[in-house]
Amino acid sequence: MTKRGKVQREHFNYFYDLMKQIEWDLHQEVLDAKRIPAAWHEIANAKGQAKKVRLTIRIDADVVRFFRRFGRGYQSRMNDVLAAWMHGRLAGLIDGHCQTNSA
Incomplete structure (x- = not known):
């Protein structure tokens, strides 16, 4: 250990x-x-079909430093963490208010 x-x-x-x-x-x-x-089957089938969108976002400096320490591909890893949270929320594993806007 x-x-x-x-x-x-x-x-x-x-x-x-x-x-x-x-x-x-x-x-x-x-x-x-x-x-x-x-919902789990839908989530599994949908993964990988989403296109990427360019976005300007403000993220805490310590969070960015943490992910950058892993080197190239850190933005993809950040996306993976956000996707995991999203899927947990969609699967009903994470409670909280979720607004959906179809704009």
Whole structure:
């Protein structure tokens, strides 16, 4: 096991708790429905079909620094994180208000 510093332990604990909750939510939804939810199939089939859109966005400097440390392709990784959140929200795993505008 890797020895972690205080900040690493705090982030690890937060992330670990979050992942355990997501895992519980995933299993619980499948157990309650006794099947894979239809929305999950739609999400899986839709991935990779979306076109890219150029966008100007303001992101916290520490978030940008974090992703840039991974080198080339950091914007794609940021997109993957946003896509994971979106899919979690669409699958009903992440609660919250979601506005849809068809403009």
